Amino acid sequence: MKNLYDVAIIGGGILGAMTARELSRYQLDVIVLEKAYDVGEGATKANSGVLAAGFHPRAGSLKGVSCVQGNAMYDEICRDLGVEMRRIGSLYVAFNAAGADMLREKHQKGLQNGVNPETLRIVSGTEARSLERGLSARVTQALYAQNTGIIAVFPLILRVAQAASVNGVEFRFDTEVKHIAAQKNGYRLETSQGDFTAGFVVNTAGETAMAVERWLRPADLVIRPRRGQFVVFDKQGANCIKHVLYQAQENDEKGCLLAPTVEGNILAGPTSENVRDYKNTETTAVGLQHIIKVARKIIPDLDLGEVITSFAGVRSNIKNMVKEEKDFIIRRSAPGMISALGIKNPGLTSAPYLTKMIVNLLQEEGLLLELNPRFQPTLSLPAKFTALDPLQQKKLFAAEPRYGNIICRCEAITEGDILRVLAEPLPPKSLNGLKKRLRTGMGRCQGGFCTPRIIEILCREWRVPPEKIFKSIRGSHLVTGQVK
Amino acid sequence: MNRRHYDLIVIGGGPAGMAAAVSAKEHGLQNVLLLDRNSTLGGILPQCIHDGFGLYLYRQALTGPEYAQKWADKIMQTGVSVKPGSTVLDVSYTIPFAVTYIDGKTGLRTVIAQSLVFAMGCREKPLGKMRIPGSRPAGIYTAGAAQYMMNMQNIMPGKRVVILGSGDIGLIMARRLTLEGAQVKLILGQKASGLLRNHVQCVQDFGLPILFEHTLISTHGYQRLKGVTMAPLNSDGTPNLTRKRYIQCDTLLVATGLIPETELWRTAGIPLNAIAGIPADQDGQTMISGVFACGNVTHVYDVADMVTQAGFKAGAAAAGYVLHKNMEHSASNELLSAIDITEPKYGDNRALQPDEIICILCPSGCRMQRHDANGHIAIAGYGCKQGLVYAQQEMSNPVRTLTTTIKVINGAQPLVPVKNALPLPKAKLFDIMKKVRNISVTAPINIGQTITVDAGDVEIALIATANVAQKEKSC
Numbered sequence A: 001m002k003n004l005y006d007v008a009i010i011g012g013g014i015l016g017a018m019t020a021r022e023l024s025r026y027q028l029d030v031i032v033l034e035k036a037y038d039v040g041e042g043a044t045k046a047n048s049g050v051l052a053a054g055f056h057p058r059a060g061s062l063k064g065v066s067c068v069q070g071n072a073m074y075d076e077i078c079r080d081l082g083v084e085m086r087r088i089g090s091l092y093v094a095f096n097a098a099g100a101d102m103l104r105e106k107h108q109k110g111l112q113n114g115v116n117p118e119t120l121r122i123v124s125g126t127e128a129r130s131l132e133r134g135l136s137a138r139v140t141q142a143l144y145a146q147n148t149g150i151i152a153v154f155p156l157i158l159r160v161a162q163a164a165s166v167n168g169v170e171f172r173f174d175t176e177v178k179h180i181a182a183q184k185n186g187y188r189l190e191t192s193q194g195d196f197t198a199g200f201v202v203n204t205a206g207e208t209a210m211a212v213e214r215w216l217r218p219a220d221l222v223i224r225p226r227r228g229q230f231v232v233f234d235k236q237g238a239n240c241i242k243h244v245l246y247q248a249q250e251n252d253e254k255g256c257l258l259a260p261t262v263e264g265n266i267l268a269g270p271t272s273e274n275v276r277d278y279k280n281t282e283t284t285a286v287g288l289q290h291i292i293k294v295a296r297k298i299i300p301d302l303d304l305g306e307v308i309t310s311f312a313g314v315r316s317n318i319k320n321m322v323k324e325e326k327d328f329i330i331r332r333s334a335p336g337m338i339s340a341l342g343i344k345n346p347g348l349t350s351a352p353y354l355t356k357m358i359v360n361l362l363q364e365e366g367l368l369l370e371l372n373p374r375f376q377p378t379l380s381l382p383a384k385f386t387a388l389d390p391l392q393q394k395k396l397f398a399a400e401p402r403y404g405n406i407i408c409r410c411e412a413i414t415e416g417d418i419l420r421v422l423a424e425p426l427p428p429k430s431l432n433g434l435k436k437r438l439r440t441g442m443g444r445c446q447g448g449f450c451t452p453r454i455i456e457i458l459c460r461e462w463r464v465p466p467e468k469i470f471k472s473i474r475g476s477h478l479v480t481g482q483v484k
Numbered sequence B: 001m002n003r004r005h006y007d008l009i010v011i012g013g014g015p016a017g018m019a020a021a022v023s024a025k026e027h028g029l030q031n032v033l034l035l036d037r038n039s040t041l042g043g044i045l046p047q048c049i050h051d052g053f054g055l056y057l058y059r060q061a062l063t064g065p066e067y068a069q070k071w072a073d074k075i076m077q078t079g080v081s082v083k084p085g086s087t088v089l090d091v092s093y094t095i096p097f098a099v100t101y102i103d104g105k106t107g108l109r110t111v112i113a114q115s116l117v118f119a120m121g122c123r124e125k126p127l128g129k130m131r132i133p134g135s136r137p138a139g140i141y142t143a144g145a146a147q148y149m150m151n152m153q154n155i156m157p158g159k160r161v162v163i164l165g166s167g168d169i170g171l172i173m174a175r176r177l178t179l180e181g182a183q184v185k186l187i188l189g190q191k192a193s194g195l196l197r198n199h200v201q202c203v204q205d206f207g208l209p210i211l212f213e214h215t216l217i218s219t220h221g222y223q224r225l226k227g228v229t230m231a232p233l234n235s236d237g238t239p240n241l242t243r244k245r246y247i248q249c250d251t252l253l254v255a256t257g258l259i260p261e262t263e264l265w266r267t268a269g270i271p272l273n274a275i276a277g278i279p280a281d282q283d284g285q286t287m288i289s290g291v292f293a294c295g296n297v298t299h300v301y302d303v304a305d306m307v308t309q310a311g312f313k314a315g316a317a318a319a320g321y322v323l324h325k326n327m328e329h330s331a332s333n334e335l336l337s338a339i340d341i342t343e344p345k346y347g348d349n350r351a352l353q354p355d356e357i358i359c360i361l362c363p364s365g366c367r368m369q370r371h372d373a374n375g376h377i378a379i380a381g382y383g384c385k386q387g388l389v390y391a392q393q394e395m396s397n398p399v400r401t402l403t404t405t406i407k408v409i410n411g412a413q414p415l416v417p418v419k420n421a422l423p424l425p426k427a428k429l430f431d432i433m434k435k436v437r438n439i440s441v442t443a444p445i446n447i448g449q450t451i452t453v454d455a456g457d458v459e460i461a462l463i464a465t466a467n468v469a470q471k472e473k474s475c
Helices: A014-023 A062-081 A097-113 A125-131 A153-166 A206-213 A285-298 A347-364 A390-399 A415-422 A431-438 A450-462 B015-026 B064-078 B143-153 B168-179 B196-206 B263-268 B304-323 B331-338 B385-396 B426-438
Strands: A004-010 A030-033 A090-094 A120-124 A141-145 A149-151 A170-172 A177-183 A186-191 A194-203 A223-233 A244-247 A257-260 A266-269 A307-318 A329-334 A337-341 A406-408 B005-011 B032-035 B051-053 B081-083 B087-092 B097-103 B107-118 B122-124 B140-142 B160-164 B183-188 B214-220 B227-232 B245-248 B251-254 B258-260 B291-293 B356-358 B367-371 B377-380 B403-409 B415-420 B440-442 B450-455 B458-464
Touching: A004 A014, A004 A186, A014 A030, A014 A153, A014 A347, A030 A153, A030 A194, A062 A097, A062 A149, A062 A153, A062 A347, A090 A097, A090 A125, A097 A120, A097 A141, A120 A125, A125 A141, A153 A170, A153 A431, A194 A206, A194 A347, A206 A223, A206 A307, A206 A337, A223 A285, A244 A285, A266 A285, A329 A347, A337 A347, A390 B107, A406 A415, A406 A450, A415 A431, A415 A450, A431 A450, A450 B143, B005 B015, B005 B097, B005 B304, B015 B032, B015 B064, B015 B107, B015 B304, B051 B064, B064 B304, B087 B263, B107 B304, B122 B143, B140 B143, B143 B168, B143 B251, B143 B415, B160 B168, B160 B214, B168 B183, B168 B196, B168 B426, B183 B214, B183 B245, B196 B356, B291 B304, B356 B385, B367 B385, B377 B385, B403 B426, B426 B450, B426 B458
Parallel strands: A004 A030, A004 A194, A030 A170, A090 A244, A194 A337, B005 B032, B005 B107, B032 B081, B107 B291, B140 B251, B160 B183, B160 B251, B403 B440
Antiparallel strands: A090 A141, A120 A141, A177 A186, A186 A194, A223 A266, A223 A307, A244 A257, A257 A266, A329 A337, B087 B097, B097 B107, B122 B258, B214 B227, B227 B245, B356 B367, B367 B377, B403 B415, B415 B458, B450 B458
């Protein structure tokens, strides 16, 4: 087994995966070491899927600039990788004079962060309601940002990583980095799956990025987990909201947004609270009540009966800095080692820009970037069978009749689709991996129908007993064995 | 494209759809197509291996697979065209109606019909719908998913189980899990529901802990479920957080209710009824002429027999629509209509009094007393003669029906459902289960076939309640 690389990337979240893809443009041996069974299992997974326009972060901050620049870079990424993204625009609504002040402040921040002035303007309450029908009558003004987008998060992280993979990047899962030691011409990374040697290291370990950096330099930042809870509503068809909706906070409410997803669901959240552990992805009654309260405030007629699930994600929050100074940190931790620290919202939007920064810093550290002549910028993987045109369907079905067996009825996913993704680059290794690739179990029955059937297919294809099928990571076995 | 034309297409092959298809044939329709997404007919019935089906229609406590087979036989006899393994993806409501479905034999296909019967049944409410906070680790299933795993796939969902919901599905799964060696740590429900006979034979018989007016307030665990927190309900329906309690478990079964499966109705442009079902009159006629709906897709029924009755009416009405005449009801329809299905009793969760016996023979659940005022044995309170016999038996040597599964070798399915030929002593159920777990039978197995289990001192005869074909030879 090969264990000598030019660059080792620790962490396969959106930033690690994008860095991997960026580096695959060059003639480099790159490896991504990921402790989970799949890419994007940390903060990336529990993302709102909103491409922020860039009026929230402090003016002139890295957060602000990377957000505006990153947002613009998504057109190309999504086109090249076939990821669905729509710039539907957002309304940041105010309910009173104080809110209107906040709204003007956001407007200024946005302009200073480089948002195109033509895409960012203040509109009246009436105009806001004409843009978004269900908006509360209490809304007095809104900041309308046309560049705010929504993106399919699972396909994004997946396609980025798959694109890196087809261009030669190696991904190792279930591989936790336990220690890094500097050695001649690079680093030795000790992992749960043996040692790896790399000339350069990129630390995009998200929640554990600070702990990773500490092996090579004294800690100066305190980064703690901060949890965000979300509520998902069932697909609403024509009643779905048309924009991402933020609100100027009244009293001491924490900010929550309402966003349509590319699939037509509505997402509401996140909350924001400190937790002790990055594994604490529990939702709470208080959190869910808060989200629903804010959601109702913005859209009073929201149908709460249509809630299908809730989830929470944990982001890295820098603790020992005042709010006004907090920012994303991309820095040289040691010679040849670059770390990304405190990356939280709008990290997904900023990721393409941050990636370029990381690669530039690596170059400054001496990484030789020679273009890879075989680099393929585009990736084309087929859509699910039921979404294809009849001719393609006929062809696929002739070769594999199991495209005719519906396994996930809510999302219309067939057995053939499952078999196809099992053979794709970076195939799924768990039930969640399949969900990330095909949306199995994400519909209104939440896996009630398909989970047992998927377990059966995975047992057959992977030739393992049912208790070896995991939901996500090691230890998350779905069932305990056979009845008899 | 040349599309196959039918008089009637029935969507869904559960008790409602099977009855509708048979009824339409009996009432004179020629070309009736039944589409069902499963490989075998019966809808949810094949996984409901317990007994209690057909008590009204047949005066017999059939198991789910037996009840399904009865109707599958009728489907064959009446000449209904059946396409199993076919999932309907789209319905066009302009006349003639077009139904697009997908299966493993022909791929995507559109067929047309003069009339439609919707019989898609219902699905289970997922935990997320209950807005119960907490983590989402492995080990949380709806009761029906767990039932499918255990009874159809030979998969054990977990070992230490909490069941949320005290309706019949939850109670039946509690017994099923207990018989297969899992520990049911608690059944909790907001209010008493479920048939009394199920409370007796699924909960009391095994001394399982059950709590009403309680609900789940959180789930815990990162990889696999580690436990749940529950709390009693205040009078306003909110949980009393000062009295919350943590229960260790690795599995949570959610049995909190069913929702009509109305996905295909969405494009009809007509709102659902107040209980989220397809609106239809008592003959199954919807607001679209020629489109009928019956069974759980209109509202969730309590008893399968009632679903069959509704399906039969809808099938007759569809035939009447196509043939432009008022139907003279067929013999079976008269039979079905004549049966008076009364709503069974629920919610009487008064603790069983020391002197009481609850009859489990039918959904009525009569509460009987053993003694008269003077303390003499004198059974009172029974609703029929069988009840009296049951009470006498219960006082001398309580017996039960045992429904379980046996491992199949070389079968198309891994398990065959079975029931006992003769009532078994209640006290011996676990001993017998131990033996049953260790035996296997070789496919093919025919419904009604006797399988003998050597239970030490006696031989026990079990009867297969479903057919299991031999595994197809893979090439």
